[in-house]
Amino acid sequence: MNTSPRSALPAAHRVVVKIGSSSLTRPDGHLDVVALRALVDVLAERRRAGGEVVLVTSGAVAAGIGPAGLVSRPRDLATMQACAMLGQGQLVARYTEAFAEHGIGVGQALLTAEDTVRRARYRNAQRSLDKLLALGVVPVVNENDAVTVDELRFGDNDRLAALVSHLVRADAMVLLTDVDGLHDAPPSRPGARRIPLVTDLADVAGVEVTGRGSSVGTGGMVTKLESVRIAASAGVPVVLTAAGNVRAALAGEDVGTFFAAEAKKETTRRLWIAHAARTAGRLHLDAGAAHAVLGGRASLLPAGITRVEGAFDAGDPVELVAPDGGVVARGLVAYDAAELPGLLGRSTFELRDDLGEGYDREVVHRDDLVLDGRTGLSSSASAS
Ligand SMILES: Nc1ncnc2c1ncn2[C@@H]1O[C@H](COP(=O)(O)OP(=O)(O)O)[C@@H](O)[C@H]1O
Numbered sequence: 001m002n003t004s005p006r007s008a009l010p011a012a013h014r015v016v017v018k019i020g021s022s023s024l025t026r027p028d029g030h031l032d033v034v035a036l037r038a039l040v041d042v043l044a045e046r047r048r049a050g051g052e053v054v055l056v057t058s059g060a061v062a063a064g065i066g067p068a069g070l071v072s073r074p075r076d077l078a079t080m081q082a083c084a085m086l087g088q089g090q091l092v093a094r095y096t097e098a099f100a101e102h103g104i105g106v107g108q109a110l111l112t113a114e115d116t117v118r119r120a121r122y123r124n125a126q127r128s129l130d131k132l133l134a135l136g137v138v139p140v141v142n143e144n145d146a147v148t149v150d151e152l153r154f155g156d157n158d159r160l161a162a163l164v165s166h167l168v169r170a171d172a173m174v175l176l177t178d179v180d181g182l183h184d185a186p187p188s189r190p191g192a193r194r195i196p197l198v199t200d201l202a203d204v205a206g207v208e209v210t211g212r213g214s215s216v217g218t219g220g221m222v223t224k225l226e227s228v229r230i231a232a233s234a235g236v237p238v239v240l241t242a243a244g245n246v247r248a249a250l251a252g253e254d255v256g257t258f259f260a261a262e263a264k265k266e267t268t269r270r271l272w273i274a275h276a277a278r279t280a281g282r283l284h285l286d287a288g289a290a291h292a293v294l295g296g297r298a299s300l301l302p303a304g305i306t307r308v309e310g311a312f313d314a315g316d317p318v319e320l321v322a323p324d325g326g327v328v329a330r331g332l333v334a335y336d337a338a339e340l341p342g343l344l345g346r347s348t349f350e351l352r353d354d355l356g357e358g359y360d361r362e363v364v365h366r367d368d369l370v371l372d373g374r375t376g377l378s379s380s381a382s383a384s
C-alpha cells in the first residue's frame with residue numbers, strides 16, 4: 001500500500017484545480033490559449049478516468065484585453081473590471097471549445113467568496129455544483145468580478161478555490177501558479193529552495209513570502225498560503241505547483257509543495273465566520289472581556305462591551321476589538337446594532353430584571369466566535 005501523503009491525489013475522487021492569471025497570460029498580457037488547452041488535456045484525462053474535476057480559473061482580465069481594444073493589461077480597477085466582464089465570456093468559450101474536443105461539457109459558475117459560505121446561499125451553490133458534476137460536466141468557476149472588487153485587488157481566487165473545495169467536499173485541491181511550490185525564500189532570490197512537504201502550517205510561519213505576485217497575478221504567495229490554510233482546516237489536502245506540473249501533481253509525484261489536511265475539520269459555520277469577505281461592524285471590548293474571549297471558551301456578554309460601530313443585524317459577522325485597537329476575534333452578533341447601546345456595560349442579571357427574558361443572552365455566543373489567529377486577516381490584508 002502507498003502510504004505517502006501524496007497518494008491522496010491519485011486516490012481523490014473529486015478534485016478542485018485552481019489556475020492563476022500568471023499561468024494563463026502571455027508576456028503581452030493576453031490570454032495564453034496554448035497553456036489553457038494544455039491544462040484542459042490533463043483535466044479531461046482525469047474526467048475520462050472517472051474522476052470529478054472542478055476548475056477555478058482566473059484569466060478573465062487577460063481574455064478581455066483584446067476585445068476591449070487595449071494592447072496590454074490595465075492597472076486601474078475599473079478598467080480591470082470592465083476587461084473581466086468582457087473577457088469572462090471569451091474565457092469560458094475557450095474552455096468550452098477545448099473540453100468539447102474531449103467530449104466533455106463545461107458549466108460556468110460565477111461566485112463570490114460569500115456565496116460559498118453564507119448559510120443562506122451556500123446550499124444553492126452546493127446543490128447546483130453537485131448536479132453539474134453528476135451530469136459529467138466540469139464546473140468552471142471564477143469570481144463574479146462585476147460585483148466584487150477585492151478579488152481583483154487581493155488575488156482572492158486563491159481563497160475562493162479553497163472555499164469551493166469545502167463547498168463541494170473535495171478530496172484534494174491543486175493550486176497552479178508560475179512557481180513550483182512554496183520556497184524557503186521568494187524564488188527570485190538566489191539559493192531559494194522548494195519545500196516539498198508541509199504537515200503543519202505552523203512550520204512555515206517564518207518563511208518569507210511576498211504579497212505582490214508576478215506582474216499579472218494579484219495575491220502572490222500570501223493569498224496562496226491563506227487558501228491552503230482554509231482548505232487544510234476544511235480537511236482538504238493541497239498541492240501547490242507550477243501549471244506545467246499538473247499531470248504529475250494529480251498523479252501524486254514529488255512536484256511542488258504538498259500541504260497535509262488538518263485532522264479536525266472546521267464546520268461551514270466557522271469557516272464563514274473566519275473567512276466571510278466582509279464584517280458588518282465592530283464591538284469594542286474592555287480588557288477583561290478581551291482576555292476572556294482570547295482565553296478561548298468564553299462568550300461575549302454585554303457587560304464587557306464599551307462601544308459599538310457599524311449598522312449590523314442580528315446574525316451578521318462582526319469584529320471584536322481589544323482596548324489597544326487590535327482585532328482579537330470575529331463572531332456572529334446576536335443583536336441588531338440599534339439594540340446594543342442600551343445594554344452595554346450591564347450584567348445579564350440586571351438586563352433580565354429590567355428588560356425581561358431574552359435580553360440575558362450573550363452578544364456573541366462562544367460557538368459563534370473564531371479567534372483572529374484562525375482568520376488569516378492580517379495576511380490577506382497585506383496582499384499587494
Ligand atoms: N516563498 C515563496 N515561495 C514561492 N513563491 C513566492 C514566495 N514568495 C513570493 N512568491 C511569489 O508568488 C508568485 C505567485 O503568485 P501570483 O503571481 O499571485 O500567482 P497566480 O497568478 O498564479 O495566482 C510567484 O511568482 C513568486 O514570485
Ligand SMILES: N[C@@H](CCC(=O)OP(=O)(O)O)C(=O)O
Binds near residue numbers: 022060143145155216
Ligand atoms: N477574476 C480575475 C482574477 C483575479 C485573481 O485572483 O487572479 P490570480 O491571483 O491570478 O488568481 C480574472 O479572472 O482575471
